[in-house]
Amino acid sequence: xxxxxxxxxxxxxxxxxxxxxxxxxxxxxxxxxxxxxxxxxxxxxxxxxxxxxxxxxxxxxxxxxxxxxxxxxxxxxxxxxxxxxxxxxxxxxxxxxxxxxxxxxxxxxxxxxxxxxxxxxxxxxxxxxxxxxxxxxxxxxxxxxxxxxxxxxxxxxxxxxxxxxxxxxxxxxxxxxxxxxxxxxxxxxxxxxxxxxxxxxxxxxxxxxxxxxxxxxxxxxxxxxxxxxxxxxxxxxxxxxxxxxxxxxxxxxxxxxxxxxxxxxxxxxxxxxxxxxxxxxxxxxxxxxxxxxxxxxxxxxxxxxxxxxxxxxxxxxxxxxxxxxxxxxxxxxxxxxx
Numbered sequence: 001x002x003x004x005x006x007x008x009x010x011x012x013x014x015x016x017x018x019x020x021x022x023x024x025x026x027x028x029x030x031x032x033x034x035x036x037x038x039x040x041x042x043x044x045x046x047x048x049x050x051x052x053x054x055x056x057x058x059x060x061x062x063x064x065x066x067x068x069x070x071x072x073x074x075x076x077x078x079x080x081x082x083x084x085x086x087x088x089x090x091x092x093x094x095x096x097x098x099x100x101x102x103x104x105x106x107x108x109x110x111x112x113x114x115x116x117x118x119x120x121x122x123x124x125x126x127x128x129x130x131x132x133x134x135x136x137x138x139x140x141x142x143x144x145x146x147x148x149x150x151x152x153x154x155x156x157x158x159x160x161x162x163x164x165x166x167x168x169x170x171x172x173x174x175x176x177x178x179x180x181x182x183x184x185x186x187x188x189x190x191x192x193x194x195x196x197x198x199x200x201x202x203x204x205x206x207x208x209x210x211x212x213x214x215x216x217x218x219x220x221x222x223x224x225x226x227x228x229x230x231x232x233x234x235x236x237x238x239x240x241x242x243x244x245x246x247x248x249x250x251x252x253x254x255x256x257x258x259x260x261x262x263x264x265x266x267x268x269x270x271x272x273x274x275x276x277x278x279x280x281x282x283x284x285x286x287x288x289x290x291x292x293x294x295x296x297x298x299x300x301x302x303x304x305x306x307x308x309x310x311x312x313x314x315x316x317x318x319x320x321x322x323x324x325x326x327x328x329x330x331x332x333x334x335x336x337x338x
Contacts, residue, residue: 006321023061024120027281028051028278030051030056030088030276031252031253031257031277032047032049032257032275033257033274033275034047034275035261035265035270035271035272035273035274036264037270037271037272037273038270039269039270039271040271043069043070044061044072045061045231045272045274046058046059046061046069046072046073047076047229047274047276048077049276053083054144054146055083055142055143055144056143056252056276057080057141057143058140058158058231058274059072059138059141059158060138060139060156060157060158061137062136062137062200062203062206063136067136068136068137069203070103070136071136071137071138071204074099074138075204078092078095079096079140079142083144084220087214092142093140093142093153093155093204093214093282094212096204097204097212100138100204100205100206100207101205103205104136104205106268107136110218124185134153135205136205137204138203139158139174139200139203140155140158140204141153141154141159141160141229143160144276145221149220149221150218150221150227151218152171152217152218154214154215155174155202155213155214156200156203156204157170157174157200157232158171158229159230160217161230162219162224163226163227163228163244164172164224164225165248167243169240170238172213174200174201174203174211175197176196177194177199178191179201180194188257205309212274221280223280224280225279225280226256226277227277227278228243228260228275229275229276230260230274230275230276231271231273232271232272233270234260237264237273238263238264247259249288260275
């Protein structure tokens with residue numbers, strides 16, 4: 001199953017023939033949510049899900065209005081097509097960067113990111129500037145899951161978390177403020193409230209001089225564990241402790257995704273909100289155990305039915321024998337009376 005959500009482009013990824021080998025044989029539980037937020041007319045986020053490829057993507061567009069929508073949708077499309085063709089995550093993301101640059105050139109959209117932003121200081125920060133300046137762009141975070149092995153690649157400040165009862169951030173934001181935090185120049189409290197916390201040091205598109213190289217992490221997703229992908233519309237409203245709380249008290253990906261989106265909206269919903277909650281696939285051993293249990297149950301039922309069928313003739317013969325004895329006793333009693 002493939003699902004792509006975008007408000008601007010009708011993506012080729014959803015239309016192309018499926019000539020690739022199916023990677024995941026088992027159902028993978030997941031849920032998705034996207035919302036424009038309470039203060040934005042347009043939703044510049046996009047996400048793509050392809051269960052057969054084991055692929056989940058969240059992209060957060062930059063540039064304001066339609067530019068961000070185009071960039072995020074285009075990145076999802078290119079990455080999906082490349083992964084289907086056997087390209088690595090890092091190469092697919094590099095190709096997405098080039099595709100956005102080509103779209104900028106085609107549209108002649110060389111304008112400042114702040115140009116379309118509302119005039120309030122906070123809104124200008126939310127317009128998501130990049131150090132090199134430029135036009136449309138997007139962040140991206142990509143999950144590839146084959147059996148129980150995951151690989152995550154990202155550019156920008158869209159995040160991936162591992163939930164295993166605790167919450168562990170798998171990605172590091174590509175932002176100027178996060179670099180200051182990593183160097184110990186500022187602490188976490190100052191970073192969370194820094195006026196330039198949305199200024200990105202890496203993104204896709206924007207400018208040919210822009211840094212767009214992806215980072216990659218990988219690992220094993222154990223049964224019961226989950227991965228959360230999200231745009232900064234979620235993490236701007238909820239801190240890690242609040243995200244952990246919602247994941248803990250809700251048991252299914254569907255309930256968790258709904259609860260996280262609702263909490264982010266209740267906290268202010270100042271930006272577009274997009275998130276994917278992805279669970280671990282059933283292992284082959286679990287699958288075989290279920291199939292074996294099902295077969296044993298069927299055999300047991302069949303055995304009981306056969307045994308019952310075998311007992312029926314004996315039961316009938318017993319009834320006939322008892323009837324004959326009763327008749328003989330009745331006849332003897334009648335002869336005695338006569």
